[in-house]
Amino acid sequence: MEIDQIIDNIYPLSTKSKNLIKKSIIEVKFPKGHIIFKANKIETSIYFIKKGIARAYAYSDDNQITFWFGKEGDPIVSMQSYVNNQKGYEDVELLEDCELYELKTEKLHKLFLKDIEIANWGRKFSELELIKSEERLISLQFNTATERYLALLKNYPSIIQRVQLSHIASYLGITQVSLSRIRANIK
Amino acid sequence: MEIDQIIDNIYPLSTKSKNLIKKSIIEVKFPKGHIIFKANKIETSIYFIKKGIARAYAYSDDNQITFWFGKEGDPIVSMQSYVNNQKGYEDVELLEDCELYELKTEKLHKLFLKDIEIANWGRKFSELELIKSEERLISLQFNTATERYLALLKNYPSIIQRVQLSHIASYLGITQVSLSRIRANIK
DNA sequence: GAAACTATTTAACAAATGATAAAAAAATAA
DNA sequence: TTATTTTTTTATCATTTGTTAAATAGTTTC
Numbered sequence: 001m002e003i004d005q006i007i008d009n010i011y012p013l014s015t016k017s018k019n020l021i022k023k024s025i026i027e028v029k030f031p032k033g034h035i036i037f038k039a040n041k042i043e044t045s046i047y048f049i050k051k052g053i054a055r056a057y058a059y060s061d062d063n064q065i066t067f068w069f070g071k072e073g074d075p076i077v078s079m080q081s082y083v084n085n086q087k088g089y090e091d092v093e094l095l096e097d098c099e100l101y102e103l104k105t106e107k108l109h110k111l112f113l114k115d116i117e118i119a120n121w122g123r124k125f126s127e128l129e130l131i132k133s134e135e136r137l138i139s140l141q142f143n144t145a146t147e148r149y150l151a152l153l154k155n156y157p158s159i160i161q162r163v164q165l166s167h168i169a170s171y172l173g174i175t176q177v178s179l180s181r182i183r184a185n186i187k
Numbered sequence: 188m189e190i191d192q193i194i195d196n197i198y199p200l201s202t203k204s205k206n207l208i209k210k211s212i213i214e215v216k217f218p219k220g221h222i223i224f225k226a227n228k229i230e231t232s233i234y235f236i237k238k239g240i241a242r243a244y245a246y247s248d249d250n251q252i253t254f255w256f257g258k259e260g261d262p263i264v265s266m267q268s269y270v271n272n273q274k275g276y277e278d279v280e281l282l283e284d285c286e287l288y289e290l291k292t293e294k295l296h297k298l299f300l301k302d303i304e305i306a307n308w309g310r311k312f313s314e315l316e317l318i319k320s321e322e323r324l325i326s327l328q329f330n331t332a333t334e335r336y337l338a339l340l341k342n343y344p345s346i347i348q349r350v351q352l353s354h355i356a357s358y359l360g361i362t363q364v365s366l367s368r369i370r371a372n373i374k
Numbered sequence: 375g376a377a378a379c380t381a382t383t384t385a386a387c388a389a390a391t392g393a394t395a396a397a398a399a400a401a402t403a404a
Numbered sequence: 405t406t407a408t409t410t411t412t413t414t415a416t417c418a419t420t421t422g423t424t425a426a427a428t429a430g431t432t433t434c
Contacts (some may be wrong), residue, residue, distance in 0.1 A: 037334060050260050056326070058329070059351070060329050065328060065329055067324065067325060067328055067329075079314075079317060079318055079321055080318070082314075083314040083315070083318055084318070089325075098375065112307055112310065113307065115303075116300070116302075116303040116306050119306035119307050120299055120300065120302050120306050120309075120310075122307075122310045123299065123306060123307075123309045123310035124426055126310060126313035126314045126317050127266075127269075127270040127313045128270070129317055130266060130270070130313050130316055130317045130320060131267070131270055131271070133317060133320040133321055133324060134266055134320055136324060137254065137320060137323060137324050137327065138245070138254060138276075140324065140327045140328060141252060141254055141327060142247050142252055142401090144252075144420090145420085145421080164380095164382090165200060165381075166381075166382090173327070173328050174421070174422090175421075175422060175423080176282070176381090176382080176383095177382095177383085177421090177422075177423080177424090178420085178422070179382095180382060180383050180384075181383085181384085181420095181421085183382095183383090184383075253403055310413090331390085331391085332391080351409075351410095351411065352411075352412065353412090361392090362391075362392060362393080363411090363412080363413095364391090364392075364393080364394090364412095364413085364414090365390085365392070366390085366412095367412060367413050367414075368390090368413090368414085370412095370413090371413075371414080
C-alpha cells in the first residue's frame with residue numbers, strides 16, 4: 001500500500017502537512033525473518049507496511065507468545081517507545097520479505113508541536129489503534145477460543161494463509177495442540 | 188481528584204489552553220447505580236471521575252461482562268462514540284455516589300481543530316489509554332486467571348475492596364465460582 | 375529423489391474452568 | 405433486633421484446555 005493512502009486513511013491532511021510528514025519518511029526493505037524491534041530496547045522509529053506481514057511477540061517463560069499481526073497498510077509501533085520513550089517488551093519479526101516506510105519518532109514529535117493538522121493526525125492515529133486494541137480485548141474476554149479462531153478466519157483470512165499455526169495459536173491465547181483440536185472439530 | 192490535576196496528568200497545558208478546556212467542563216453528581224452510558228447509543232459527552240468508581244460492561248447472552256473499572260482521576264469514555272461518532276456496545280454504571288466532570292465531545296473536537304496544544308493533549312489522552320489497553324490485553328493473553336487476580340490485588344487494591352466479586356470475576360475473564368476457588372487456594 | 379528438518383495432527387492423561395445447585399456469610403430493610 | 409435479600413463459598417460433575425509424546429504431513433537441502 002502506498003504511503004499517501006496510508007496517511008490519508010488515518011486522517012486526511014492538506015498537501016502541505018502531508019508533505020511535511022512524507023519528507024521525514026524513507027523506504028526500507030528487509031528479508032523474511034528480520035527482527036525489526038528488539039525487546040528491552042528503546043525504538044527510535046515507527047514503520048508502515050508497504051508490502052509484507054509481521055508479528056509482535058514477547059516471551060512468557062521460554063515460549064514466544066504472538067500478540068499482534070500486521071499486514072499491508074498497518075503501522076509497526078512499539079508503544080512504550082513511541083509514547084513514553086521507554087523500553088518495549090516485544091520483538092517484531094517480519095514474516096515475509098517486507099517493504100516498509102520508516103519514520104523517525106523524534107521527527108514526528110517535532111511535527112506534532114509545530115503543525116496542528118499533524119497533531120490531529122497523530123491523535124487520530126492513536127485513537128484508531130485504541131479502537132483496534134479494545135476490539136481485541138473484548139474478543140479475548142468475551143469469546144471462546146473457537147469463536148476467536150472463527151472470527152480471525154473471517155476477518156483476516158490472509159493472516160491464516162500466510163502465518164504458521166503456532167503463532168496463530170498463541171495469538172488466540174491457546175496452545176498449538178488445542179488449536180489443532182479446534183480445527184479438527186470445525187470441519 | 189481536581190480537574191486541573193487530571194488535565195495536567197495527561198499533558199501539561201498553558202493556562203490559556205487549559206482554561207479553554209475548563210470553560211467547556213461542568214461538574215455533575217449522580218447516585219450509586221446510575222447508568223451513565225447506555226449501549227447502542229451515541230454518547231455525546233466524556234467524563235472524568237472526581238470522586239467515586241464506575242464499571243463498563245456489555246452483555247454476552249444474558250450475562251453482564253465487566254471489562255473496565257474506573258476510579259478517581261480516570262476518564263469515562265465510550266470510544267466508539269468519541270472516535271467514530273458511532274453507537275457504543277457498553278453500559279457504564281456508577282458503583283458509588285459519584286462526582287464527575289462532564290465535557291461535551293463536540294466542544295472538545297472543535298478545540299482540537301483550533302488549538303494545537305489541546306490537539307496534542309487529545310493525542311496524549313488517547314496514547315495513554317492505548318498503553319492501558321495494551322497492558323490489559325497482554326495480561327489477559329499471557330497470564331493465568333490466578334496471576335491476573337493477584338495482579339489486580341496488587342495494582343488496584345481499592346477496586347477489590349469496593350467492587351463485588353462477580354464483577355471482578357467477569358473482568359478477569361472467569362466465572363464467579365471460579366474466582367471463589369482461586370481465592371480459596373491462595374489463602 | 376532421499377534425507378533431514380519443520381510444522382501439524384492425533385492420542386492419552388492431568389489440570390483448570392464451567393455449570394448447576396445448595397450452603398454459608400454478609401448486607402439491607404422492616 | 406429479626407427477617408429478607410444479596411453475595412460469596414463450597415461441592416459435584418461435565419467440558420475445555422494444557423502437557424507430553426508419538427505419528428503424520430509438508431518443506432527444504434543436498
